[in-house]
Amino acid sequence: MSDTEKSKIIDVFEDSLERIFAGENIEGCLEIYHDYVDELKPLLETVLLVRQKLEIHPSSVYKTRVKEEFLSIAQQKKIRASGNHLAWRSALSGAILAFMVLILFMGSTVVASTGSMPGQVLYPVKLTSEKVWLTLQTDKLAKLEFSAKLANERVNELIYLLGNSNVDNVDIKLIYEASDRLEETLNLVENLASTIHNGADYSETSETATIVSSIQDKNRVRLMRALALYAVTSSDILSQQMQKAPQDVKSALEKAINEMMDSFDRAILAIEQGQLK
């Protein structure tokens, strides 16, 4: 076959492919390019086979959840970028109001919930109060430090669940949920660390730029050390627990450890790079 013929077949195939993508069937393409049927037909059949194997869709629940997060972050950026302090204050006021209501009506319950563990009645209260505290942290470094503590707390909860499990009576659902919460918190730690590193949240206004410049290097070092300590200690303890854990939960636990080490690595690196800038 000459180069010209090869080149022609390649073009014919591409044109047919575009037609298939646009909804035409193989027969329609072969009718147009009837001189190339022998070469074209097996190729287009393979294309259909590949497309069939790729006919896979993410679940709508997952897609919606990610979209909500995506749009929510966009909205936060918009509020910051437009310097809409009223909106910011309104959001903060809302959070403070919610927190005050929480304190007024549930004050003693919140305090009692701080030591609660997954599966216990007061555990949802503990998670809610943590979220409120996190929202109230306006300084990014403070938020990062608080979220690192939360990650440590999630590790402790996993350890607690594993310590209370045995081979015959293990609540896998609780352990998976605890593992997911740990991962979520670690993602938060990582994202906050990256944000501080990139300065993305602070470049918009002079007010926030001032906040960044006020961050002392010693704070970064302190935070890095704290993160490293959490990472090493938590990993060691979880690894020890994994040796004793029922087979059913080992994979979830191993994943949690890997995720944790990765996230801590990235968070520490992000802070370190920010310091060296």
Place this chain on the structure above:
Amino acid sequence: MHNNDDLSRQLKNVDETALNRLYEENFERIYRYILLKVGNQMEAEDLTQQVFLNAIRSFSTFEDRGMPVSAWLFRIAHNLVVDLLRKKSKRESVSLEDPRVKSVSGEDALDMVERNFNINELRQAVDQLTDAQKEVIHLRFAAELSIGEVARLMGRSEGAVKALQHSAIKALRKILVRPVDNE
């Protein structure tokens, strides 16, 4: 067909309609592109989410140099996949194909295994292609990008991409279809 300049400007202004469109037009394509590369639903879900979160955080730094916004998203996806695969090669990772591991989306484990079967079969076939052929299959069939967009992302001419596409499908035919023919 939207104007890329308008879209990138709207995105920088955090126009919710533009963001919605960007998400709806690209989410599943990016998910499939990543899934075909990593071969694991849970990791694909994590990375797809990360692509959009990274994008929204850095829209302000996006510079329209003739590259469509969607191509920029695929570049982010590509970098995240490379990063993940590099880490996995350094350290033996947990087998996420384990049916006991629950998907992020909460999908039933058996459904997940069934769904992964097709994609993994294709992935194993694609793995036997050259690197350039692989990338063309990923970008053209999983990501559903045009020849022009693929050429730009790969830094090759459109003619070269068409030739790679042709040779890749020909090779896949031999791998995927021959066993069936022999039956």
